[in-house]
Amino acid sequence: xxxxxxxxxxxxxxxxxxxxxxxxxxxxxxxxxxxxxxxxxxxxxxxxxxxxxxxxxxxxxxxxxxxxxxxxxxxxxxxxxxxxxxxxxxxxxxxxxxxxxxxxxxxxxxxxxxxxxxxxxxxxxxxxxxxxxxxxxxxxxxxxxxxxxxxxxxxxxxxxxxxxxxxxxxxxxxxxxxxxxxxxxxxxxxxxxxxxxxxxxxxxxxxxxxxxxxxxxxxxxxxxxxxxxxxxxxxxxxxxxxxxxxxxxxxxxxxxxxxxxxxxxxxxxxxxxxxxxxxxxxxxxxxxxxxxxxxxxxxxxxxxxxxxxxxxxxxxxxxxxxxxxxxxx
Amino acid sequence: xxxxxxxxxxxxxxxxxxxxxxxxxxxxxxxxxxxxxxxxxxxxxxxxxxxxxxxxxxxxxxxxxxxxxxxxxxxxxxxxxxxxxxxxxxxxxxxxxxxxxxxxxxxxxxxxxxxxxxxxxxxxxxxxxxxxxxxxxxxxxxxxxxxxxxxxxxxxxxxxxxxxxxxxxxxxxxxxx
Numbered sequence: 001x002x003x004x005x006x007x008x009x010x011x012x013x014x015x016x017x018x019x020x021x022x023x024x025x026x027x028x029x030x031x032x033x034x035x036x037x038x039x040x041x042x043x044x045x046x047x048x049x050x051x052x053x054x055x056x057x058x059x060x061x062x063x064x065x066x067x068x069x070x071x072x073x074x075x076x077x078x079x080x081x082x083x084x085x086x087x088x089x090x091x092x093x094x095x096x097x098x099x100x101x102x103x104x105x106x107x108x109x110x111x112x113x114x115x116x117x118x119x120x121x122x123x124x125x126x127x128x129x130x131x132x133x134x135x136x137x138x139x140x141x142x143x144x145x146x147x148x149x150x151x152x153x154x155x156x157x158x159x160x161x162x163x164x165x166x167x168x169x170x171x172x173x174x175x176x177x178x179x180x181x182x183x184x185x186x187x188x189x190x191x192x193x194x195x196x197x198x199x200x201x202x203x204x205x206x207x208x209x210x211x212x213x214x215x216x217x218x219x220x221x222x223x224x225x226x227x228x229x230x231x232x233x234x235x236x237x238x239x240x241x242x243x244x245x246x247x248x249x250x251x252x253x254x255x256x257x258x259x260x261x262x263x264x265x266x267x268x269x270x271x272x273x274x275x276x277x278x279x280x281x282x283x284x285x286x287x288x289x290x291x292x293x294x295x296x297x298x299x300x301x302x303x304x305x306x307x308x309x310x311x312x313x314x315x316x317x318x319x320x321x322x323x324x325x326x327x328x329x
Numbered sequence: 330x331x332x333x334x335x336x337x338x339x340x341x342x343x344x345x346x347x348x349x350x351x352x353x354x355x356x357x358x359x360x361x362x363x364x365x366x367x368x369x370x371x372x373x374x375x376x377x378x379x380x381x382x383x384x385x386x387x388x389x390x391x392x393x394x395x396x397x398x399x400x401x402x403x404x405x406x407x408x409x410x411x412x413x414x415x416x417x418x419x420x421x422x423x424x425x426x427x428x429x430x431x432x433x434x435x436x437x438x439x440x441x442x443x444x445x446x447x448x449x450x451x452x453x454x455x456x457x458x459x460x461x462x463x464x465x466x467x468x469x470x471x472x473x474x475x476x477x478x479x480x481x482x483x484x485x486x487x488x489x490x491x492x493x494x495x496x497x498x499x500x501x502x503x504x505x506x
Contacts (some may be wrong), residue, residue, distance in 0.1 A: 036408060090398075224494065270490075298482060326458060329397035
């Protein structure tokens with residue numbers, strides 16, 4: 001281009017021409033498992049997680065892959081496209097997901113352990129937010145259990161049983177305020193009662209995208225079989241079926257949503273109930289056996305931690321078992 | 330939080346400087362005036378950020394292996410492989426770690442099966458967990474761990490059923506709802 005200078009337009013002293021240096025490539029390497037990129041100005045782990053994993057809540061997954069180091073523009077970074085170890089099992093232990101279980105709420109005080117004061121519930125949700133816990137949905141948990149989708153470290157699930165209206169009046173606004181998703185398990189014979197949720201309230205919560213409504217049986221009878229002489233095997237099987245099938249049909253008709261999760265009344269599971277739920281293609285079923293859920297938990301026998309109304313923050317912390325330490329070298 | 334060999338990485342100054350110099354789209358404003366200023370001298374050559382990053386990955390992989398984190402060490406060698414045309418050391422280390430992981434995983438699986446046969450469920454669980462820590466996608470270990478969890482859950486439920494029936498007989502119910 002020997003003649004190039006002659007072809008340039010005339011310049012004056014006041015003209016400022018920005019000259020762009022060639023930008024270094026953002027993507028340095030990529031395969032099915034990870035991508036290595038150059039950090040850009042303004043990048044955060046949340047931004048990278050949103051950009052590459054389509055989920056900002058996975059920021060800690062990206063941070064973990066880079067040992068949590070501070071982001072410096074130009075610095076190479078690893079973004080895992082698949083979980084490094086989908087089982088969540090590492091040489092020092094394994095990830096577990098606690099599922100919190102609430103029932104009723106009150107603006108005042110109550111001596112009933114099943115009733116959670118609003119202020120206590122708000123403090124617990126604040127604690128989750130301030131301590132970097134990630135509230136995930138049961139659908140996200142299913143992804144973890146089937147090794148299909150990574151979940152953030154310190155993941156927690158929130159559930160509310162029975163279908164009391166206080167869930168809508170008190171818990172829902174607080175959950176919404178924090179952007180926390182939750183699943184409400186409703187037993188359908190309760191709906192229409194004086195203190196129960198209405199279908200309109202359930203539909204409103206479901207439409208918000210924050211609350212999922214799933215089945216908690218028809219009548220809330222325990223699935224513990226009666227003593228042998230009082231309930232035959234076939235009678236018990238019929239009872240289980242009558243507690244699982246009708247509420248599924250009612251919820252699907254009233255809410256237009258697929259029912260795929262079940263909370264055992266009183267947390268009482270049984271071999272027959274698990275088998276029946278399996279036949280009916282339920283994804284998850286929840287007991288009230290305390291403890292976090294590892295990736296190798298049975299999806300139809302999940303543990304949950306009941307949070308009683310008199311729980312202090314110290315009690316609450318004990319329920320948040322997100323990692324079980326073990327020497328697995 | 331997963332165990333790592335280091336939590337905060339302090340970048341070497343040279344790499345930091347290089348990274349800043351390579352900021353994308355940084356507009357260098359050239360004032361076209363008379364007389365034009367002499368062009369800025371090119372920056373002194375320094376190790377590129379990827380070169381430093383690759384060196385860090387090699388070092389990290391060795392430290393992780395020494396700490397017993399074989400799967401994670403292998404992953405860091407894969408980062409090296411991904412950033413280089415053909416890195417013989419990384420290829421060799423990945424092949425060596427693959428063989429080592431397989432040997433240890435298979436030993437853990439065999440220990441787990443033997444413990445299952447003897448009814449030693451806690452030992453079986455630990456062995457299968459070790460297999461999963463080495464190979465997170467191992468179906469045999471995962472299936473066995475689910476079996477163990479399921480059996481334990483039903484044992485707990487059976488005990489609870491006994492209590493529930495006793496409470497029913499006594500006319501009281503569990504507060505668990």
